[in-house]
Amino acid sequence: MEKAAVLANYLPAGAAPLIARWIDYFQCEFKISRNRNTKFGDYRAPFRGAGHRISVNFDLNPFAFLVTTVHEFAHLLTWNEYKGKVRPHGAEWKANFKRMMKPFFDQDIFPPDLKTAISLYLENPAASSCSDSNLFRALKKYDSKPEGVFLVENLPVATVFKISDGRIFRKGERVRKRFKCEELSSGKIYLFNPLAEVSPIGD
Numbered sequence: 001m002e003k004a005a006v007l008a009n010y011l012p013a014g015a016a017p018l019i020a021r022w023i024d025y026f027q028c029e030f031k032i033s034r035n036r037n038t039k040f041g042d043y044r045a046p047f048r049g050a051g052h053r054i055s056v057n058f059d060l061n062p063f064a065f066l067v068t069t070v071h072e073f074a075h076l077l078t079w080n081e082y083k084g085k086v087r088p089h090g091a092e093w094k095a096n097f098k099r100m101m102k103p104f105f106d107q108d109i110f111p112p113d114l115k116t117a118i119s120l121y122l123e124n125p126a127a128s129s130c131s132d133s134n135l136f137r138a139l140k141k142y143d144s145k146p147e148g149v150f151l152v153e154n155l156p157v158a159t160v161f162k163i164s165d166g167r168i169f170r171k172g173e174r175v176r177k178r179f180k181c182e183e184l185s186s187g188k189i190y191l192f193n194p195l196a197e198v199s200p201i202g203d
Contacts, residue, residue: 003030011069012062012109019066022073026080031055041068043075045084052076061142063114067135070100071125089125098122114138133177136195145197152179153194160184161198168201 003020010032011019023030033042033055040060044053054072056065074097078086086092101122104110110118117138125132140151152171155161159171169190172180178191192198 010056010058010060010062010065012066014107015062015066015104015109018103019069019073026052026073026076028052028054028073028076032058035059040064041072043072043079045076045079052079061139061144063110063142064139066104066109067101067118067139070104071097074100094125097125113141133195140195148199149197150200151194152181152192152196152198155198155200159200161200163196163198169198 003023004016007016007019022028029051031053035057039057041054041056044050046052054069054076056068056072060068074093075088077096077100078093081096082092101118105115105118117135121132121135150161152161155171157171157173160168161171162168168184169181169192170184171192172182172189174180174194175191178193180189181192182189
């Protein structure tokens with residue numbers, strides 16, 4: 001199966017042909033990876049005979065997959081231009097990220113709410129889309145969540161919930177950017193990201 005047809009299973013409609021052309025043009029090894037909790041994607045520069053390598057998590061929604069893919073290709077382009085002599089997320093990378101996002105804006109790939117969130121993010125893009133809470137929140141709206149899964153920020157205070165490893169917590173008050181939550185078995189307090197996905201179970 002040709003690249004664009006495979007990529008179309010992961011990207012928004014209309015985005016796959018350009019990404020496939022980038023893979024060929026830059027002679028890049030592009031891998032659709034297993035889930036990694038610590039990152040959505042990864043770029044590796046040429047090393048010891050291996051060429052450019054990009055990997056993107058398979059389980060991202062199509063819009064998050066595209067934003068992550070463009071993020072990593074901006075690293076590739078920046079490496080080609082500066083050979084590692086500039087900061088990974090410095091001004092050069094930011095400029096390339098904006099340039100490489102433009103064709104997808106021109107094609108109207110993104111729905112209006114995401115277009116607004118991405119435009120704001122592109123004013124000063126961060127090391128990761130998940131480190132920008134506004135963009136991350138906007139992208140997560142397009143996730144297909146299992147029934148009964150909610151974001152911590154959407155639960156009322158004092159809601160009891162379970163996380164993926166089975167531990168049970170009670171939601172407390174917000175402290176700056178996170179929520180204080182008590183682990184019921186130990187009484188310990190943990191700080192939860194507002195966008196953490198949990199399953200409420202009642203009192």
